[in-house]
Amino acid sequence: MKQTLYRHGDLALTQIEKLPDNLKKSNTKVLMTGSHRNDHKIDKGDVYFKNVGQYIFGYLVAKNTKLFHKEHGNQWIRNNHKKSEYLGNNTKVAKIENGIYELRKQQEFVNKELIPIID
């Protein structure tokens, strides 16, 4: 299977075969708060948080899922009143394929150690 990899600003979504065991589902639709303190959000799908190593911080089971962010996406959702009011008035959207994804936070290698991108 060709692995699907998405980059959503400083967040990467890496498709995997199955979820690891013993995860606890989160109620949130915010995957991560990234650049400029803007949230990477979803509309549908299940989110599980678990730190694995220095990059993976959780998992997403996507089903008809769209990603939302103030800057990252391929179209604005301003004409969708309901969603734009829920998510903020200045939001971009990107559709992703159904599947299971690892959530990875971009890191910077600073003087021989990894640090999360600060902004």
Added chain:
Amino acid sequence: MKKLEKFTKKQIELQSEIRDKWIKIALKDKDINKEECEAGVKWMYYISKLKEPKVIFVDSPKDFAKKFRASVRDSVGASVGASVRASVRASVRDSVRASVRASVRASVWDSVRASVWDSVRASVRDSVGASVCWTSLCGDAEFGAWYEYWKKIKVVKNKEVDKYIGFLKSGAFYCMFFEKVAFVMRRPTIVKQNERKQLHSINSPALVFKDGTEIYKLNGVQFEKEWWDKIVNDKMSPEEVFAIDNIEHRRIAYEFMDKTKMKQLKDYKVLDEVKDDGFGNEMKIVSFTVQNMETPLLFLNCFCPSSKREYFLQTEKDTCQEAKMASFGLKADDKFTKEW
């Protein structure tokens, strides 16, 4: 009633008039109508089924911090209560926005609605700024303009929304809602923006509040005055620029730096260069040595796929593809299917 399909010339002219009026209300008008504002806050708490709060007016973020601390201290152990921002916002959304949205949808064709969105609402939003606090001018001036336009051309009329519009017009620039206390910030006395409407000024603070609090911003990014001064006057060496921890600050400092200074960097080299990373963006690996360090530093010079902002990310890899993928903990031969 027949659905509105096309605007008259007068209705089109009214769009820019309303847009400019609301930009002025949000950013240029100075006074605050305390009575109207306080009534508006109490009404929002009422529709949110919350007890009436004490309303405290503040002049600036600094003044808010001071008065917030004082409120906590005065209430002897109790606090101002939990933040109720989300519930107030939800109530306003349901009671105010939802009702007029349905009326506009029922009365106006999609294409006509979209044109008002573009020429009135989006313009006000771009001028006034990000929606950090919806229930205030800072975040909702755009809604004020949108509603007022439809009201003027007699598509909507709603007493509840009129109350909310009255509250916005009273001059509530930013609000912080807690169970027992609501803090309302007055409008700044000076607001400076760049052509993209980001808070920005290279010769004075971008924001000045009534109590004299100054906020320095360059292309929307906030700096301490000392750093702002160094950046706008190009007083930083490239070593200092690359040593900045915060990548947004580093990016802005680099943007303002005279690029010929890069030659001052000891052993400056471009180790690898990619003209197109598959998504139309260039990448480079640059290397240079800084004082007291034996090994050269490596930076991936890259661009955000969406905003196209230029970044320098420190790396240990000496090829662009390796460095890019390694920053996400991925292998060099992994490839992104899509990037946004």
